[in-house]
Amino acid sequence: MVDGFSLAQGIAAASRQAGRDDPEVRRADVQSGIVTAVGVAAGTVDVGNVRARRLESYQAPAVGDQILLVQSGTGNWWAAGRISGGNDTPWTTATLATGYAHDGNSNGTVQYRVVVINGTRMMQWRGGIGITYSGTTTPNGGLILAAALGASLRPASRRTAPAACSAASSSSLALKADFQTDGTVQIVGTTTASTDTYTTPIIRPPWVSLNSIQYSLD
Numbered sequence: 001m002v003d004g005f006s007l008a009q010g011i012a013a014a015s016r017q018a019g020r021d022d023p024e025v026r027r028a029d030v031q032s033g034i035v036t037a038v039g040v041a042a043g044t045v046d047v048g049n050v051r052a053r054r055l056e057s058y059q060a061p062a063v064g065d066q067i068l069l070v071q072s073g074t075g076n077w078w079a080a081g082r083i084s085g086g087n088d089t090p091w092t093t094a095t096l097a098t099g100y101a102h103d104g105n106s107n108g109t110v111q112y113r114v115v116v117i118n119g120t121r122m123m124q125w126r127g128g129i130g131i132t133y134s135g136t137t138t139p140n141g142g143l144i145l146a147a148a149l150g151a152s153l154r155p156a157s158r159r160t161a162p163a164a165c166s167a168a169s170s171s172s173l174a175l176k177a178d179f180q181t182d183g184t185v186q187i188v189g190t191t192t193a194s195t196d197t198y199t200t201p202i203i204r205p206p207w208v209s210l211n212s213i214q215y216s217l218d
Contacts, residue, residue: 029071032083035063045079052077059119089113095146096129099139104128104207105166110144114153114217121217123153123179125210129187133204136192148183155179159215163187165208171201175208179215 033047038061040046044053045061052069054061058081061067068080091111096102102109107128115122129144148154163177175189187208193200 028073031069031071032066033069035061035065035067035079038063047079050077052079054079055081057081057118060116061119089115091126094127094144096144097140097146099132099134100144101130101132102127104130105209107207107209107211110210112149112153122214123155123159123217125213127210129208129210131187131204131206131208136194136204138187138190138204142187142190144185144187145183149185150183153217154181154183155215155217157181161213161215163208163210163213165205168206170203170205171196172203172205175203175205177208177210177213 033050035045035047037046041051044051045065045067046052047067047069050069053076055078058067058079061079066083068083070078070080072078091113093102094110094112096110105128108126110125110127110129112123112125115124132139158181159179161177161179162174165173165175167173172189175187178186178188180186189203190205191201191203193202196202
C-alpha cells in the first residue's frame with residue numbers, strides 16, 4: 001500500500017514534471033543542443049526529438065553543430081545559431097618568397113586565417129610586406145609566398161582585392177592583390193619604368209599592406 005505522504009510526494013513530483021513539459025506552464029525556454037539532422041523540413045534543424053526553425057543568420061547548418069535553442073511560450077522552437085567553441089581562430093604566419101619581408105611599414109607580420117561568417121568560410125589577411133627590387137624587377141614575378149597555400153585555403157575562383165602601398169617610389173597608392181585558385185598570392189601593378197611619366201609611371205613601392213583583406217573561399 002502507498003501511504004498518504006508517499007502519494008502526496010508522487011503527485012507533487014508529477015505536477016512539477018508536467019509543468020516542465022508544458023510550455024503553457026513553463027513559458028519560454030533557452031538551452032543548447034547538438035544538431036542531429038538538417039533540413040528534414042525546409043529551414044529547420046533537428047536536435048534529438050526537437051525540430052527548430054533556423055533564424056536567417058544561421059546559415060549552412062551541419063550535423064554536430066552546437067547551437068542555441070529558444071522556445072517560445074507557445075512551444076515553438078527556434079535555432080538561433082552556433083555557439084562558440086571558446087577558442088579564437090589562430091592566425092598562421094605566411095612563409096614569404098625571397099625578396100619579400102614581414103612588417104613592411106610597421107604593418108605587422110603577414111598572417112592569414114579562416115573564419116566562418118554567416119555560414120560562409122572567409123579568408124582573412126593582415127600584416128605588411130616589405131619588397132626588395134632587383135633594379136626595376138619585382139621579385140618572383142609578384143608572387144609573395146614561398147609555397148602555395150593548401151587546398152583548403154584556396155578560393156573557388158580568383159579573388160582580387162586592392163592593397164594599399166607606399167607613396168614612395170610609386171605613382172599609385174594601391175596595387176592589386178590576386179588570390180589564386182592554385183594557392184598562390186600575387187601582387188600586380190608594379191612597373192619597370194625608369195622615367196616617371198603619365199604613360200610610363202614608376203610603381204615600385206617599398207611596402208604593401210594586406211591589412212583588412214577578406215574574401216570568401218566558397
